Amino acid sequence: MALDPVNSDLPVLAKVIPLSMPQQSKENLTRQGGKANEKEKCTKAKNKEQIINLTKEYMDFLKKRIEVLFQHRPQYLNDEKERILTQLKEEVNIYQRIFDDRTEVLSAQQNNIKVAIIAIQNILQLHSVVFLKDTSSIIQRAKQVLQIKEETNCVVDLKKLKTTLHDNIMVKVQKLLKIGIPSLILDENSAHPRLILSDGNRSLRWGDIKLNRADNPERFDIEPAVLSTEGFAHGRHIWEVEVGDGTRWAIGVANENLRRKGGFDLIPEDGCWTMRRWESDYCAGKQYLHLKDSPKKIFIYLDYNAGDITIENAEDGTTLCTFKHSFTEKIFPFFWSLDSNSEMKITSL
Known part of the structure; x- marks a missing residue:
């Protein structure tokens, strides 16, 4: 069962960085105001x-x-x-x-x-x-x-x-x-109804209202999550995600048979190997991460055969967290966001 960060009876970890968001909180969350992300620097040269x-x-x-x-x-x-x-x-x-x-x-x-x-x-x-x-x-x-x-x-x-x-x-x-650099696309068939996909399904953010999406078996109906269309069953792969100024997100990988209906925790025991941020705190699995700086761009490195997952700061190469697991099924890049005023983007290496 998903933990509620508002409940004062829960452990500190659950209160500060929820392993997942309770359904009621998700449905009642409204879009927050704020400045839009800074525009990318113009690269037109005149001289x-x-x-x-x-x-x-x-x-x-x-x-x-x-x-x-x-x-x-x-x-x-x-x-x-x-x-x-x-x-x-x-x-x-x-x-x-x-x-x-x-x-x-x-x-x-x-x-x-x-x-x-x-x-x-x-x-x-x-x-x-x-x-x-x-x-x-x-x-x-x-x-x-x-x-x-x-x-x-x-x-x-x-x-x-x-x-x-x-x-x-x-x-x-x-x-x-000897590493694959996939061109990932978000799978609209798995996207939560309130996740807004854009930029050719390479960007996402949490929206104000539910979109008219079919309630198919692949779709997440509680967790604000989406998978990529491409999964991996062997080899080494790396991709980059720009989280920008977002403060409520999680990224990593997930099992193909990850639960789609109802809530789940963002932990390996539930089929998710993720790093997540909740406000100013970071966590991987059930462990706190003590980061000096807030990463803006992140590498996810998967070595399927070796069972290694490494998440790094793409700007300086700092290792943020690692996981070890013997995979037996297909693994998919995983994206989770409750940020309504900041987009999460899959960027090109």
Whole structure:
């Protein structure tokens, strides 16, 4: 039976971090006000300096991601990691030289067009004012085309850079570590009626009202939970979840036969291996977690054959909690949220 955090007769753990939310509390919970999540930083670059800065930022991001992925892996892979980091730096340098060449050519073209515009303006000054007025809009449009062309070239180059670096570097890391990086999608057939799925079913939050969803056998009717469409019965897999500023959530993995109707506790004994947050407190299973910082992005690492589940801070590689279990059935990524003003998101590695 689910524990009630309001009941003063319950143990401290149950009062502070409920293993699950009682049905009445869930149904009565209304959406709280608050500021929306900060918008993602615009990555459109309008000049060379911005391109260089954004390129460096993305390179640093990939470097940090690689360091985190290798942090708890066998030591013999360190040499391979260094080779990959060197390749990352070399590819960025090559791309930078290509960009410099393109910028030089584009700059020459722009100068030629600007000289032509000045020449036209000088010629038009010898003619009637009326004719000059009619053609002034043409000159203005030509100037706008120059600016748009410059911005478009920069944006396309930046997108190409990210795609190239990700394909060349992260795919190599995935193969080296012999680990699957699934593209997870939330299973709407299992989602609680008040969980709002968005962004191609890669984001979720708790809603004000029940959605019109069929009461099929796979659907959670009490717990605010949803599984992914993809499960695992062998191998090693890693995925990332952004919890942001949410304060009422749980993430991890669950058995395929996890109870769907009625409440259950978010503990291994009930088929859930999760880390959860309730307000300012964190817990894994029945144990408190004493965290120095609140994680915003989290890795869930599953080694099915070895029976290992590791949950890490994706930003610095800190291990948040671990579980050990001999799996005998299919395991699914598990998501649980009572946050109405903060989305939980599956992000791409």
